[in-house]
Amino acid sequence: MIVQRVVLNSRPGKNGNPVAENFRVEEVNLPENINEGQVQVRTLYLSVDPYMRCRMNEDTGSDYITPWQLSQVVDGGGVGIIEESRHTNFTKGDFVSSFYWPWQTKVILDGSILEKVMYNVKWFPLPSTPP
Template structure:
């Protein structure tokens, strides 16, 4: 098992209020214990912060295609990371990957079909 830090939505700011750090909290969680076939363990390097995320902080996102984040649940968005462990053929240790469904935590177990490998050179 692996202990990670993750960012969760602590409270909702409301439609007309500015988000502040108090709307989030950092907590520890356990990931694992084992990789399934087709999964990798990825160490998070970069996370995106985009305007559409503001909508996801409230129950009513204002857009049918956006689901709201749940209270006390890990927030997600785009991210970049490096593979630390792999149980799939298409991704190896030290591969750089990106995804638009990245949990905001220090390390993530992810399905290979959610990831795109990219070259750093």
């Protein structure tokens, strides 16, 4: 299956403003099979946060934030819906979130980094039925 992902194309520099050219959209093959303990998830929401600016450079200015690598998929917080599961805690149709979500349309993740989104709140709408 072909999916789209966003990778870091170039670094803006310590004081440079990020521009569209710092990123690139690629198409890649998602493996057909998932391993025990993994899930295949369709991305619904991605979080774009101020701290991500630090991750765009090799020196993030912090010991607890790792830099994104050139030509590698960027990541951050995300929410999605499980399309296939080989993890005992998750089933197809579950909404899940993680702070380690690759920016791609569909992704295979280890279930250990996921949390179920248990309820729908007004400020964070989820589809009433899986799309």
